[in-house]
Amino acid sequence: MNQQLNSIDAARLAVASLTAAGVRHVVVAPGSRSAPMAYALAEAEAAGALRLHVRIDERVGGFTALGLALGSQAPVAVLTTSGTAVGELLPAVMEANHAAVPLVVLSADRPSELRGSGANQTTNQIGLYGVHVRCALDVPAGTDPSPFVARALAEAQGASGPRGPVQLNLAFRDPLVPDAAAAPVVAPAPAAASISGGALPERALQQRIQTTPALPARTVVVAGHGAGELAAVVAQHLRLPLLAEPSSNSRFGPNAVAQYRLLLEHLGADIERVVVFGRPTLSRPVAALLARTDIAQVLYLPGPVAWFEEGRRREEIITTLADLLQFAGTGEPGWLERWQAAGTHADAAVRSLIAERSALNGLHVADAVWEHTDGNLVLGSSNPIRDADLIASPGWHPLEVYANRGLAGIDGTLSTATGVALATGIPTRLLVGDLTFLHDAGGLLLGPGEEEADLQIVVLNDAGGGIFGLLEHGAEENLERHSGVVERLFGTPHTADLGALAHGYGVRHTLVDSVAALEAALEPAIEGRSIIEVRADRANLRALHGSIKASVSRVV
Helix, strand or coil: CCCCCCHHHHHHHHHHHHHHCCCCEEEECCCCCCHHHHHHHHHHHHCCCCEEEECCCHHHHHHHHHHHHHHHCCCEEEEECCCHHHHCCHHHHHHHHHHCCCEEEEEEECCHHHCCCCCCCCCCCCCCCHHHCCCEEEECCCCCCHHHHHHHHHHHCCCCCCCCCEEEEEECCCCCCCCCCCCCCCCCCCCCCCCCCCCCCHHHHHHHHHHCCCCEECEEEEECECCCHHHHHHHHHHCCCEEECHHHCCCCCCCECCCHHHHHHHHHHHCCEEEEECECCCCHHHHHHHHCCCCEEEEECCCCCCCCCCCCCCCEEECCHHHHHHHHCEECCCHHHHHHHHHHHHHHHHHHHHHCCCCCCHHHHHHHHHHHCCCEEEECCCHHHHHHHHHCCCCCCCCEEECCCCCCCCCCHHHHHHHHHHHHCCCEEEEEEHHHHHHCHHHHCCCCCCCCCCEEEEEEECCCCHHHHHCHHHCHHHHHHHHHHHHHHHHCCCCCCHHHHHHHHCCEEEEECCHHHHHHHHCCCCCCEEEEEEECCCCCHHHHHHHHHHHHHHHC
């Protein structure tokens, strides 16, 4: 009969396997059943093998780990005790699933003899995350967890399909604290963390283009979330208009058209072909374009992705650059120039219109934030990322743009941005609305001695959910019948004092009331944590966007 490991030695072996697989960051939420892992992780941190980040709220911890994984492009683990703590990670796991982020859940559990017995803080934790994890492994108490960890980390990094979250359910028996007389298990030397591959070098791409026959065509390149710079390079070399979302990280260069979603109404009928990079999620005009059956479309997927199921997209899937180039063709004479001219006129019209408005709005804020950010930028869901999509100039691009577009929720955004800033070590700016900020306000809580990120949070505070006023709910005919219902159930107004909240968490707070004041507040280097609050009125938001659309229509 094999000798059983005590809980501390089993935890040390688990940590050794994690570091050997490239884990450099672990977020720890406090708990008793997870104590063996906590002690083993503390030993590993003292040895310089990894960095720990302590968060008392497991949901905050899950999204912090998600941001750490996004920023480091490597697997990151989050440790919880048993019971409801494991369930608190579900939102982060769901986002990691659809965004293909290697999030490693380390859920502590009771041993098998206590399960189902009514023991305190004990439930069935296996399979809790269902289809949202690449694998869920139950590690019995007393066994060597090393092979379980190795398998889970391989799955998290794409061994059987897209990268994504995994669960290691680690059972521990008493005693849960180290024996002072026992020698610790020696961890193997850590392996190098995995880094995602970059885009094809531009010279190699140019050679492909020169050797691939291509006919003139009225093709557009749509760059959704995560498309990467390859989309911009392809569009530029093929002389094609580039319709790039802010978090595509390809919204730069002369081919990128800022107000593309307003121009599709005027130029979209002439489109013959569409090449899609990444995952477009932001605008209904692009969704309508991709739903058309009269134009040929391809989706470039050189590897597996997690955001759709096979057979559920109408685009033809292309996996090689040669096939993509042959399909796309080169822009027919004057095609790119039409889009560029229309884009120039539309941009001037939008900027002229918002310059006439003295009251601050989301477009003022998104424009200033984009132009003043030379480090990382994280964009919150709802209106902020859509405001950036409408106004952000392709003539400037932050170092890297992040957004939780896997499921596009507002939860965990402050924590995600914190993780990005900590992992990269680069000053990071976050743009969010007030509801997104309040939803994750607990992400501001930091214990004494915990590492503080260089993170500036810009909050557009219009006292509720402004995006619903731009949807069907805000239409005049609907408001005539349901205005009170729409404001209460969708607008969700509040009177929260963000300055007092920031003070309670020990975070610097600045309130601005003009574009000049906002730009002045954005100018200094980002050091430590700070909040810039921009108060706005959402009452006229629908009218503003209607005026913008009409203005663009006139000039185009």
